[in-house]
Amino acid sequence: MSKKNPEYDFKWCPGCGDFGVRRAIEFAMINRLEETGLPMENNVVVAGIGCSGNLVHLLEGQQPYGFHGIHGRTLPVAMGVKMARPELNVLVVAGDGDFLSIGGEHIGPQAARNLNICAVVMDNGVYGLTKGQSSPTTQLGTVTSSTPYGKIEAEADPLELYLTLGATFIASGFSGQPRELAKLINQGMDHEGFAMVHVQSPCTTYNDTYELMKGNARKGIEPLMYDIPEEHDASDKGAAYNLVQQRGMPVGIIYKDETRPSLQQRVDEIKAKAPRRSVEELMDSFAF
Amino acid sequence: MQMRDFVVRFAGEGGQGVVTSAEGLAQASTQVGYHALTYATFPSQILGGPTWTQARISVDPILSAGDDVDVLVAFNREAYDTHREDVREGGLVIYNSNDFDLEGDDRSYGLPVDELARSTGNNRAANMVIMGALAHLVNMPQAYLEQFVEARFRRGRANDDEIIDSNNLALKLGRDESASSGFSLGDLTPPAMPEYPQIMLKGNEAICLGALAAGLDFYVGYPISPATTILVFMERNLVGEGKFAYQVSSEIESITTILGAGYAGKKAMTATAGPGFSLMSEGLGLGWMAEIPLVVVDVQRGGPATGLPTKTEQSDLLACMYPAHGDVKLPVIAVGTVEECFFGAVKALNWAERYQGPVILMTEMALAERVQNIHRPDLSKVQPERRLVYDGSNGYNRYQGYELSPMPLPGSPGAYVANGSEHDEMGDTTHLPSRHIQMTERRFSKLKLLEENEYEADNADEAVVMMPWGGSKGPALEAYNQLREQNVPVGWYYTMLLSPLPPALLEELKQKELVIVPELNYQGQFSGILRSQGVNAVSITQYTGLPFKVRDLVERITEMTNSHPKEMVRA
Ligand SMILES: Cc1ncc(C[n+]2csc(CCOP(=O)(O)OP(=O)(O)O)c2C)c(N)n1
Ligand code: SF4
Ligand SMILES: [Mg+2]
Numbered sequence: 001m002s003k004k005n006p007e008y009d010f011k012w013c014p015g016c017g018d019f020g021v022r023r024a025i026e027f028a029m030i031n032r033l034e035e036t037g038l039p040m041e042n043n044v045v046v047a048g049i050g051c052s053g054n055l056v057h058l059l060e061g062q063q064p065y066g067f068h069g070i071h072g073r074t075l076p077v078a079m080g081v082k083m084a085r086p087e088l089n090v091l092v093v094a095g096d097g098d099f100l101s102i103g104g105e106h107i108g109p110q111a112a113r114n115l116n117i118c119a120v121v122m123d124n125g126v127y128g129l130t131k132g133q134s135s136p137t138t139q140l141g142t143v144t145s146s147t148p149y150g151k152i153e154a155e156a157d158p159l160e161l162y163l164t165l166g167a168t169f170i171a172s173g174f175s176g177q178p179r180e181l182a183k184l185i186n187q188g189m190d191h192e193g194f195a196m197v198h199v200q201s202p203c204t205t206y207n208d209t210y211e212l213m214k215g216n217a218r219k220g221i222e223p224l225m226y227d228i229p230e231e232h233d234a235s236d237k238g239a240a241y242n243l244v245q246q247r248g249m250p251v252g253i254i255y256k257d258e259t260r261p262s263l264q265q266r267v268d269e270i271k272a273k274a275p276r277r278s279v280e281e282l283m284d285s286f287a288f
Numbered sequence: 289m290q291m292r293d294f295v296v297r298f299a300g301e302g303g304q305g306v307v308t309s310a311e312g313l314a315q316a317s318t319q320v321g322y323h324a325l326t327y328a329t330f331p332s333q334i335l336g337g338p339t340w341t342q343a344r345i346s347v348d349p350i351l352s353a354g355d356d357v358d359v360l361v362a363f364n365r366e367a368y369d370t371h372r373e374d375v376r377e378g379g380l381v382i383y384n385s386n387d388f389d390l391e392g393d394d395r396s397y398g399l400p401v402d403e404l405a406r407s408t409g410n411n412r413a414a415n416m417v418i419m420g421a422l423a424h425l426v427n428m429p430q431a432y433l434e435q436f437v438e439a440r441f442r443r444g445r446a447n448d449d450e451i452i453d454s455n456n457l458a459l460k461l462g463r464d465e466s467a468s469s470g471f472s473l474g475d476l477t478p479p480a481m482p483e484y485p486q487i488m489l490k491g492n493e494a495i496c497l498g499a500l501a502a503g504l505d506f507y508v509g510y511p512i513s514p515a516t517t518i519l520v521f522m523e524r525n526l527v528g529e530g531k532f533a534y535q536v537s538s539e540i541e542s543i544t545t546i547l548g549a550g551y552a553g554k555k556a557m558t559a560t561a562g563p564g565f566s567l568m569s570e571g572l573g574l575g576w577m578a579e580i581p582l583v584v585v586d587v588q589r590g591g592p593a594t595g596l597p598t599k600t601e602q603s604d605l606l607a608c609m610y611p612a613h614g615d616v617k618l619p620v621i622a623v624g625t626v627e628e629c630f631f632g633a634v635k636a637l638n639w640a641e642r643y644q645g646p647v648i649l650m651t652e653m654a655l656a657e658r659v660q661n662i663h664r665p666d667l668s669k670v671q672p673e674r675r676l677v678y679d680g681s682n683g684y685n686r687y688q689g690y691e692l693s694p695m696p697l698p699g700s701p702g703a704y705v706a707n708g709s710e711h712d713e714m715g716d717t718t719h720l721p722s723r724h725i726q727m728t729e730r731r732f733s734k735l736k737l738l739e740e741n742e743y744e745a746d747n748a749d750e751a752v753v754m755m756p757w758g759g760s761k762g763p764a765l766e767a768y769n770q771l772r773e774q775n776v777p778v779g780w781y782y783t784m785l786l787s788p789l790p791p792a793l794l795e796e797l798k799q800k801e802l803v804i805v806p807e808l809n810y811q812g813q814f815s816g817i818l819r820s821q822g823v824n825a826v827s828i829t830q831y832t833g834l835p836f837k838v839r840d841l842v843e844r845i846t847e848m849t850n851s852h853p854k855e856m857v858r859a
Contacts, residue, residue, distance in 0.1 A: 066705030080548020
């Protein structure tokens with residue numbers, strides 16, 4: 001909404017990876033609109049707190065609904081929206097700090113429930129908005145404002161974490177490739193279950209990883225990023241583990257399990273057994 | 289001697305039938321037209337452990353659990369030793385002589401409960417042996433109890449008759465044994481069956497029914513005493529098209545999940561106790577800021593931290609009145625009786641919809657677990673409210689103006705960002721002073737929509753008045769009635785609506801010389817709030833984990849009125 005709205009006063013730094021994620025999400029939502037014919041208002045973007053979450057205010061063109069709440073709580077808010085109104089398409093956008101640190105406790109339960117939403121994590125390996133402190137994905141030893149002598153904790157491996165927690169769709173992408181990323185996001189949205197799209201979205205101000213990701217032949221730096229080979233079987237969890245344990249940053253779909261029912265399907269199935277009683281009937285059971 | 293009312297305390301070990309006996313007696317009595325109220329305490333361990341439940345049976349509607357125990361039923365020696373002193377002078381003790389024996393207590397007698405039950409061929413009839421014995425003590429006709437046995441055990445099974453016969457036999461054996469002891473308390477006045485339809489239930493169940501009657505769609509919660517029974521009820525009964533109930537992973541999930549559901553258009557609620565309420569603080573602020581209807585029920589127990597999980601207290605008031613950081617003020621409703629649990633829940637859901645924001649409904653352990661007969665709520669008088677929903681085309685600004693405005697729902701035109709950061713009319717984050725002024729005033733202005741002059745007032749011309757809140761209403765009202773009988777010049781005020789207070793009530797209170805607030809906390813939380821609003825209020829406090837005794841209130845209020853000579857003159 002930024003172009004239309006001079007009062008909105010947040011801007012991403014030049015070159016910030018989040019611009020690319022925003023493009024990808026705009027593409028994905030337009031794709032969805034064209035495929036399903038459902039209006040843009042059918043999409044709800046639940047945003048975390050961070051530079052990343054500001055995406056919900058910066059989307060151009062037709063506007064989806066947005067929810068910009070409190071730090072770390074995108075997943076339970078998304079659950080509330082989705083279980084209240086299953087016909088809505090719910091998309092989460094959050095930073096690595098928001099999603100994996102303060103909000104980390106919510107990933108396991110939603111993966112176990114197989115909540116039917118798509119979560120896009122914008123990983124820049126740092127707390128951008130609070131100006132450069134270490135995050136769970138900051139590499140061990142890195143100097144940041146809150147780790148002046150180098151980061152003490154080992155870095156988290158989000159892709160392996162999602163696999164272990166039981167997410168039924170896991171993709172990994174790069175903000176520098178918005179078209180490709182949009183395709184991953186569209187597949188995540190179409191997936192009937194808990195879909196994680198983990199995106200490397202470099203922070204040019206506090207943790208510029210573009211060179212690391214893309215490599216630099218002149219300096220002899222090998223790219224970390226590589227496309228997942230065609231022969232990778234995404235339905236094979238063992239193969240998915242092998243992939244994420246290799247060095248480098250795979251791009252594409254790592255894992256996809258289409259056999260597990262979503263939370264909604266399970267609720268519908270199990271609660272179909274429940275007797276439905278009106279308030280009068282319930283009161284009858286207390287009458288004497 | 290005629291008795292209008294009697295109090296039985298059942299004490300023993302968890303699993304010995306303490307609760308079932310008390311609730312059985314209450315049910316049997318209400319079926320023939322008495323009023324009944326039980327007060328339960330919980331053992332602090334899962335299996336076994338000392339526990340007790342009190343049942344008060346009366347010809348008249350009941351306000352409190354009763355100060356004095358007429359009969360103690362002691363299932364074991366420890367129970368006898370612990371509770372013997374609470375038995376009033378002239379009261380009696382029945383003890384299970386199959387468990388222990390006593391000598392030298394001329395106000396007690398042993399009942400071989402297990403042996404008598406066994407002799408009926410139905411070991412599970414032990415409760416009936418006890419009930420029979422109690423019936424003799426107050427000369428309650430055997431037919432009353434047989435009616436209860438019939439209602440409880442006639443379920444269309446092949447062996448119904450057998451079960452009913454053995455229970456009736458157990459009643460008779462208990463009664464005969466009691467009669468042969470030679471003890472008796474008097475004659476309980478015959479009941480007068482109320483002319484209105486009744487239901488008998490616990491406070492938490494009444495909250496659930498009220499919420500459903502108000503159109504609740506969505507409930508999530510996390511187990512915590514004494515709020516768990518609400519989750520359990522909802523998981524079982526909030527089912528069907530468009531309804532959802534679920535156990536989530538923490539109270540942070542509870543509040544943020546219902547924020548999502550409320551935003552998406554549903555009537556959403558959660559319930560918790562103090563520790564969970566603390567975790568919801570940030571989410572409640574978000575609900576206020578983003579203007580999202582939802583209800584949080586706080587079933588108070590002793591606090592802070594893990595506190596006294598199985599005891600009652602009214603010590604969360606300050607937390608509920610000031611539940612979040614920043615400039616925020618959430619509506620607070622506190623219920624005082626089982627009936628109010630129902631109507632308070634209706635009101636809370638309606639308020640949330642009406643002003644588009646979070647509402648806090650306070651109740652407490654002693655109410656949550658109390659079983660009481662109440663006038664069956666007339667659903668035709670319940671009018672569920674629905675938020676103002678935007679139904680125009682795109683190009684709408686959700687947060688326009690200084691007052692309540694229609695709320696767009698996802699899926700329909702009017703897309704906006706529900707924003708917990710300060711925002712402009714479209715919901716985009718902004719730091720402009722003019723916007724912060726507008727939005728702050730907008731949020732506070734909506735509270736005006738909740739100003740309702742619903743309160744009780746009696747002898748309102750007195751200069752000294754009582755004004756309890758929440759569950760202390762019952763004992764306070766009983767004390768008030770006694771005080772008036774003794775010509776103590778004191779008036780009565782009460783409301784469920786603690787914030788915003790009914791404006792007319794506040795005006796009246798400001799005129800009083802003294803407003804006495806009985807409340808179960810150390811600080812005198814409500815009187816402090818009243819003083820901050822210009823009312824000369826003082827508290828009568830108690831922090832034992834137990835409800836007030838009527839006698840204590842009568843004594844303390846009499847003293848307080850005595851030390852106010854001016855009022856004595858006026859009266
Ligand atoms: C409860 C709470 N604690 C701390 C903060 C401060 N805070 C705002 S954003 C942020 C971290 C953001 O990092 P990340 O999620 O990685 O987002 P990025 O800015 O890097 O996109 C923190 C700690 C907050 N808003 N709320
Ligand atoms: S600080 Fe980093 S993440 Fe934040 S806007 Fe700037 S470049 Fe992007
Ligand atoms: Mg980050």
